Amino acid sequence: MLAEINNYWQMFYNEQNAKQLTKNSLMTYNRIYEYFYQYLADSVDNKQISAINDINNATLVDYINKLNLANTSKQLHITVIKQFLWFIADNDIQKHGILKNKVTGVTLKKIDKPVDAFTEIEQQKIKSLIQELDKTNGLKNNRLSLILKLLLFHGVRISELCNLTWDDVSIEYDDTHGEVYKFNYFGKGQKVRDLDFPVLFVQSNMDIIRAKIPSQYVVPSLSGNASTRENIYTTVKIHLNKNGITDVYLHKFRHTFGQNQVNNGVNITTITELMGHSNPNVTFKFYLRGNKKAKRSAVIDGIK
Template identity: 25%
Template sequence: MLQDQLLIFDKWQKEFINEKKVLNMSKSTIMNYSNVLNRFYDYYGNYEDRLKFYEIDRSFVLSFISSLGNIKENTKNLYITVIKSFFTYVSKYNQKGIDFKDRFLDLKAKVQKSDPEYLSNEEYDILVKYLASVVKPKSFLQYRNRLILKILLFTGIRASELLGIKMEDIVLMKEEDVYKIKILGKGNKIRFVYISTDAIENEFLFIKDYITNYIAETSKGRVMARSELYIMIEKLFKRLGIKKSGVHLLRHTFGKKMVQKNINLSTIKELMGHENIQTTMIYARSDENNMITAIRLL
């Protein structure tokens, strides 16, 4: 019986992951989904009490989460989210009329919210000064890297979104003196971000002669891996004496800068591609300097 149930599990898992690929989800997302379900599959196969696939319930999932040991709440939430998404898919397409949704309705891990890390004003100025300096000698990699960094820092897009930008997605709006960039965001939603012509014109025009399709191409014509993007930024930060890390740091810095410039939160939400304005609100939390400034205005 167990072998039959494992075959059922395997069938649904393959179909579920295949759907994610068809929907053009990022490779990292698909890998995360696969890793979670592979561990869940192994746990199911070794579970002492024989349980039919369609009998999997809340207590079984909690038992699996508990077996993972002392992991972070965010990691627990990832596992729960993937498993719930998987069984939502099974509920939708199984021919037996079995609905798992009610079984996992209140299943979630508590996530402790923390303020995002971003560049200090001093670190931001150091990075901007570097990006404004003259490139000598003229090098494809230096121009490409600067273009990538400027777009990340001055538009706040995600790393996965940056890696998906094609040369044709960047269009000059002469009257506005900005470049309009087409972004394919989460859930394949298209949005547009903008960056001043002066900010990237030199880099953009230079790499046109080297790039065949994507702006984040290597000298061999393939798109950079996310890990390569991370390493590139890490090396630069170390060189500039910035003791912080992560590509997402630039996105958080953009969000914080927009708030400091009193940009409307709804506008920031649209630019950053947030589904919920509550996500945007994390950049609006007051710090000590803001509170002191407010008091002085009384």
């Protein structure tokens, strides 16, 4: 099913591209599909869905209500996903025509919940996995280690990770931190993202990948092409599941990175820039809601 829906998405995406949509619009379509694909992959694993025709209004309601997004963004997801599913129905009426009647209307529920981030225990498991991967010289292990580091400690979006090239990376010297890799690339909305990473933390991973896979991409596929979100998601999910982390989706790493900055007391302006948000209001909305540990410390530490 997942391979079939990926094929349909490529056809749908090509059709949108032929309509000469803006680059930003096409990037938005791909980001929405990334969310939806990961939801479907989890649903297949949990045996909730086994075929495209199993998708219905209840599926979309469950998918939408699990998104940690504002209602306006959820509405955009509904619009794009319904457009995509109707495309599938029109493309093969005999096989999937039933979809049009099964995805007609979706009601949004207002949900105000904390950002869905990895717990401290889960983060420690991921860090331990990275340490184990770094003990080897194997290509696949070092590639996975670099992916996990960029996701957990960089807050990179998966679309940005897949398209990150060596032209986006340079080395600078910092009096405090020594040599650092400077990642400078265009993120969501063509917003320039300018982030640093200590050279020693990832140099071995990057050297091994570059030596064994000649490619313009920092995290290429094993064939040297740009990695796909599906490949990265599958690889990460398999290894995290083996380490006892079952609730996995790639954007959760980004949520974790943002929430960690808040918990560490980083100021709002810096967090906004690190996350590549369009303005501080976005950061406030999703990350500055407080948490049990922070609220408890605020009271108890004030008594001391």
